[in-house]
Amino acid sequence: MPLNEDQLTQIRDERKEQIMAAGLRVFAKRGLAHTKMSMIAAEAGISHGLLYHYFKSKDELFLQLLQSAMEESIAGVQELYRLPGSPLDKLRSLTELILLPENAAHFMLIHHARTAEDMPDKARQILQDYSMKTYIDQLLPLFEEGQKMGELVEDEPRRLITTYLTVLTALMVLNTHEHEDFRQMEPAVLLRMIAKPGAL
Amino acid sequence: MPLNEDQLTQIRDERKEQIMAAGLRVFAKRGLAHTKMSMIAAEAGISHGLLYHYFKSKDELFLQLLQSAMEESIAGVQELYRLPGSPLDKLRSLTELILLPENAAHFMLIHHARTAEDMPDKARQILQDYSMKTYIDQLLPLFEEGQKMGELVEDEPRRLITTYLTVLTALMVLNTHEHEDFRQMEPAVLLRMIAKPGAL
DNA sequence: GTCTATATTAGGATAGAC
DNA sequence: GTCTATCCTAATATAGAC
Numbered sequence: 328m329p330l331n332e333d334q335l336t337q338i339r340d341e342r343k344e345q346i347m348a349a350g351l352r353v354f355a356k357r358g359l360a361h362t363k364m365s366m367i368a369a370e371a372g373i374s375h376g377l378l379y380h381y382f383k384s385k386d387e388l389f390l391q392l393l394q395s396a397m398e399e400s401i402a403g404v405q406e407l408y409r410l411p412g413s414p415l416d417k418l419r420s421l422t423e424l425i426l427l428p429e430n431a432a433h434f435m436l437i438h439h440a441r442t443a444e445d446m447p448d449k450a451r452q453i454l455q456d457y458s459m460k461t462y463i464d465q466l467l468p469l470f471e472e473g474q475k476m477g478e479l480v481e482d483e484p485r486r487l488i489t490t491y492l493t494v495l496t497a498l499m500v501l502n503t504h505e506h507e508d509f510r511q512m513e514p515a516v517l518l519r520m521i522a523k524p525g526a527l
Numbered sequence: 528m529p530l531n532e533d534q535l536t537q538i539r540d541e542r543k544e545q546i547m548a549a550g551l552r553v554f555a556k557r558g559l560a561h562t563k564m565s566m567i568a569a570e571a572g573i574s575h576g577l578l579y580h581y582f583k584s585k586d587e588l589f590l591q592l593l594q595s596a597m598e599e600s601i602a603g604v605q606e607l608y609r610l611p612g613s614p615l616d617k618l619r620s621l622t623e624l625i626l627l628p629e630n631a632a633h634f635m636l637i638h639h640a641r642t643a644e645d646m647p648d649k650a651r652q653i654l655q656d657y658s659m660k661t662y663i664d665q666l667l668p669l670f671e672e673g674q675k676m677g678e679l680v681e682d683e684p685r686r687l688i689t690t691y692l693t694v695l696t697a698l699m700v701l702n703t704h705e706h707e708d709f710r711q712m713e714p715a716v717l718l719r720m721i722a723k724p725g726a727l
Numbered sequence: 728g729t730c731t732a733t734a735t736t737a738g739g740a741t742a743g744a745c
Numbered sequence: 746g747t748c749t750a751t752c753c754t755a756a757t758a759t760a761g762a763c
Contacts, residue, residue: 338728357644360561363756374730379758442704444557459708490716493709497697504642508659509693516690520716524724538746563738574748579740 343381346371350388351396355432355503358439359389359446386447393440393450396433397457403430404465414473415518415526418491422514425495426502434499463488478526491521543581546571550588551596555632555703558639559589559646586647593640593650596633597657603630604665614673615718615726618691622714625695626702634699663688678726691721 349371353362364385368375382388403424407417424430440450466488473479480487494517501509518527549571553562564585568575582588603624607617624630640650666688673679680687694717701709718727 335728342728358561361558361644364758365756375757376731376759377729380728385757441706444561486710489708489710490712493701493712494694494698494717496709497701498694500700501693501697506641508689509696510686510689512690512693516720517694519719535746542746564740565738575739576741576749577747580746585739 339381342373342377346373346378346381346388347392351392351432351436354389354392354439355435358443359385360443386449389440390447390449390453392436393453396436397453399433400437401457401461401465404462407469413478414469414476415478415522417469418473418521419514419518422495422517425499426512426514428502428505431499431503434496435503438496438500438503459489459492462492466492478523479521480523487521491517494520539581542573542577546573546578546581546588547592551592551632551636554589554592554639555635558643559585560643586649589640590647590649590653592636593653596636597653599633600637601657601661601665604662607669613678614669614676615678615722617669618673618721619714619718622695622717625699626712626714628702628705631699631703634696635703638696638700638703659689659692662692666692678723679721680723687721691717694720 346367350367353366353370357366362385364378365375367388368378371378378388382391404421407421410417410420412420425434437454440446440454463485467484470479470484470488474481474484498512498517502511515527546567550567553566553570557566562585564578565575567588568578571578578588582591604621607621610617610620612620625634637654640646640654663685667684670679670684670688674681674684698712698717702711715727
């Protein structure tokens with residue numbers, strides 16, 4: 328018996344999800360240029376040609392993944408404000424969140440988009456839409472409150488946020504390549520950069 | 528009049544240096560797989576074919592560059608002991624050294640070797656020869672002295688060194704892509720991770 | 728919807744002229 | 746010692762069979 332409209336739609340949606348999950352894993356590990364479509368096809372367990380049935384090109388697949396990775400990372404920061412605890416507690420949560428291995432693939436994808444030399448213009452556009460400034464603006468109230476409460480050092484807040492985010496960003500990149508030389512960071516050590524000594 | 532033996536040797540040495548300098552710049556930026564031999568030739572201002580006259584293959588050129596980058600980074604750490612000042616002063620110098628833009632290319636080359644998926648076995652061998660353990664062993668006396676003097680926190684020293692080097696390594700990678708979003712780190716902020724509050 | 732050819736181009740490596 | 750022309754493989758993308 329033939330498949331009806333709904334069943335076909337469902338198959339298509341499932342396939343697309345399956346391809347995007349596979350694409351995220353492979354792109355995160357190897358970057359855009361060095362990922363072959365055949366790798367993604369193999370990772371997703373489908374044929375090479377079918378990939379092109381769902382995504383017009385390698386770039387298009389990458390761009391869709393980048394867009395959703397950016398959206399999720401912004402949403403992650405916004406979530407902080409809904410957590411209980413002091414500003415320092417929330418920043419500890421942020422630190423843990425960023426260092427979580429499950430999240431590494433998203434961050435790595437963004438890293439590749441930021442650093443690869445031959446990114447399509449569309450990718451640069453997406454990166455600009457969610458620049459560091461976006462994150463700083465979101466975190467500013469939290470840092471200012473932490474300083475008022477005496478939990479955080481007195482440095483100029485935007486500057487302090489940039490510094491801390493830079494370190495976290497750097498670590499999440501390293502974090503992806505689970506290299507035995509580099510240890511899993513303890514949030515407490517990192518927080519010493521921004522917290523008043525007594526507050527930890 | 529024909530060139531004599533010495534002059535030919537000199538031309539060859541100069542060319543080789545010229546190629547290696549160009550190769551370092553391009554490999555550091557783009558990695559092994561994504562660097563085309565034609566890019567290095569263009570950067571060095573010579574033809575594609577001449578490159579192969581001096582280096583058997585792309586891999587061979589990369590491996591020679593990796594080897595010397597590793598040797599120089601180890602030598603840099605050893606230099607610390609010849610500097611004047613307290614252990615904390617020396618660690619401040621190390622931090623500055625690692626964050627220096629002039630050194631970024633070397634570190635980036637090593638980073639690519641560590642993270643790319645398709646590195647030749649020879650590269651993995653070189654990386655093992657100069658693993659994190661090498662650096663830790665070199666820095667251990669310095670950290671122990673710093674702890675004895677009350678300048679550094681009391682954590683287990685090898686663990687503390689690993690943590691600090693991991694952060695520095697992560698930053699030097701980010702440092703390479705001079706991205707306006709990420710600010711140049713101030714050593715003082717980073718040193719808060721390892722120094723006793725009073726010592727800074 | 729899915730697969731197996733196939734066209735096409737890019738890039739590593741070599742050969743041979745100068 | 747240096748360059749240009751060429752070979753050859755790998756990988757993106759498409760066409761067409763099922």
